[in-house]
Amino acid sequence: MSFTTGDERWADVYLLSITRAVSVCGDFLAATTLALVLQQAGHGGLAVSGLMVAASLPLALVAPLGGRIADRADSRVVLVAAGVFQGLICLALAFVHHPVAIIGLVALLACGLAVTQPTIAALVPQMVRPENLARASGLNQTAGVIGMLIAPALAGFLVGQTGPRLPLLLDAATYLALVVAGFAIRTRRTPPAAAEAAANVRYRVWDDRTLTVMVVALAAVVAGVSAVNVVDVFFIRDTLAASTTVFGLVAAAWPVGMLIGSIAFGRVPRHRITVPAALVVVAGSCAPLIGSAVVGNALWLIPLWIVGGAFNGGINVFVMVIVAGRAPAAAHGRAFAMVSAAIQGAALIGLLAAGPLVEQFDPRWLLAAAGGLGLLAALAAMPLVRRAKATEVEVDSPKTRRGAPVAA
Structure with a gap:
């Protein structure tokens, strides 16, 4: 294994945790909003279950490819590119109404998560010494749970008050957090000089x-x-x-x-x-x-x-x-x-x-x-x-x- 051997970068840990909170909140905000949209439009349980499958299946199928990308590409490039891609997907979700289109876009969104999740997870051990990894991981997980707790109530309120478009636009904006994190986090994995070593492991x-x-x-x-x-x-x-x-x-x-x-x-x-x-x-x-x-x-x-x-x-x-x-x-x-x-x-x-x-x-x-x-x-x-x-x-x-x- 490998952890940082010099000064720990707790500023990066906190920044990554804040990014996770914002991103997870956006994910659950979109999921809750879209489930409400399909239910209110009378599409029934089949459409809602299809939405759940679309949000989950790519994370299982695309994860191996996402892991290879996380190990061989510059983490900064991955986070910035994925943030832009997922933001555009969420922007499109705010303007589509057909259940097939919604489910297809959600599947694409999940493909992006299959790449960003291992990239973010692999960054954390690089930021701290091994004896402090549990604490850093706890902070990261705590941030994600906070985002998870806020999102459903926020989605219910916004959909009830403004309709579904605003929460979906907010979700698109949350992916800008990935772009900001990609540029702001000093810790980076597998820059071009190390890509060959990663490929050989x-x-x-x-x-x-x-x-x-x-x-x-x-x-x-x-x-x-x-x-x-x-x-x-x-x-x-x-x-x-x-x-x-x-x-x-x-x-x-x-x-x-x-x-x-x-x-x-x-x-x-x-x-x-x-x-x-x-x-x-x-x-x-x-x-x-x-x-x-x-x-x-x-x-x-x-x-x-x-x-x-x-x-x-x-x-x-x-x-x-x-x-x-x-x-x-x-x-x-x-x-x-x-x-x-x-x-x-x-x-x-x-x-x-x-x-x-x-x-x-x-x-x-x-x-x-x-x-x-x-x-x-x-x-x-x-x-x-x-x-x-x-x-x-x-x-x-x-x-x-x-x-x-x-x-x-």
């Missing part, structure tokens, strides 16, 4: 058995949690007969927990962030889902969802630190992209499976099953990780270290 996540086991367990949990996003609508509104206000409070509880977890787990010492510890955190995110099966009032879901969200925030921090520590620096973009592809693919499977399942089974037991299967996946991965660690060769050795980042 052959790396696949699946060659690292320990990391593979963690990713598979995590994917199983993500599939379950994604299904919960569909199931809990019926559980809260129908099974528990809760009001729309209570549903909104419960829906906000998980991101609030993620915010708490990103801050709390960002303070965990680097030496305690291991793959077995990550599996424990993964298991912790599943336990509240099992507990939800016994509640009789939807308000009890709020503390459960906060706990689950807190562990979810911890997962994000741990994955950042572990992947950065186990992959060579020249392959960080590909490593983060491959992990992201597995997680996004699992999330899509969970979303697609939830619809038919909720028609056949009691939502209460679907939530419990999602949590139970995730918990079993995390526990089953423990002995596999120990077995893999007994035979592995550490990536973090003097022979695999790379140089310090290049400042502008």
Whole structure:
């Protein structure tokens, strides 16, 4: 692996975190607005589900290409070009009305995210020393959750007061944050002189058995949690007969927990962030889902969802630190992209499976099953990780270290 070996660049960390908050807020602002647009136009559930698939599928399919771009292209060029491209896509979204056009443009927008996400993720380890990566990652994740929390309420207010065009134009403007960040952040990855070295590093996540086991367990949990996003609508509104206000409070509880977890787990010492510890955190995110099966009032879901969200925030921090520590620096973009592809693919499977399942089974037991299967996946991965660690060769050795980042 490789981290900065000189002075840390916390100004870059804060700037990147602010950029993430603005960008994520814009993404969720657009997603909420477009879902409302399709629903209000009477296009039905098929169009809304198509929108969700369009926003998710490219992140899984295009991520490997995005990872290679992140490792071989100048990060400044990637961020600026992607910011301009995505801004133009959002600008077009503000003026189209046909559902096919909307879904197609959203898919293009997601293709841009498949490139910028690994680029941004690979920049963070270059900004700080290894012992401070958890803190830097926590800041970055916290910023993203703040953007996620603000966007739905902002979208609902703006669509109700002004119609859908203004929030979509605001989303287009948020992508200017990527352009600004591309020019303002001093840390840069793989300038032209280093592109050949990055191209010569052959790396696949699946060659690292320990990391593979963690990713598979995590994917199983993500599939379950994604299904919960569909199931809990019926559980809260129908099974528990809760009001729309209570549903909104419960829906906000998980991101609030993620915010708490990103801050709390960002303070965990680097030496305690291991793959077995990550599996424990993964298991912790599943336990509240099992507990939800016994509640009789939807308000009890709020503390459960906060706990689950807190562990979810911890997962994000741990994955950042572990992947950065186990992959060579020249392959960080590909490593983060491959992990992201597995997680996004699992999330899509969970979303697609939830619809038919909720028609056949009691939502209460679907939530419990999602949590139970995730918990079993995390526990089953423990002995596999120990077995893999007994035979592995550490990536973090003097022979695999790379140089310090290049400042502008």
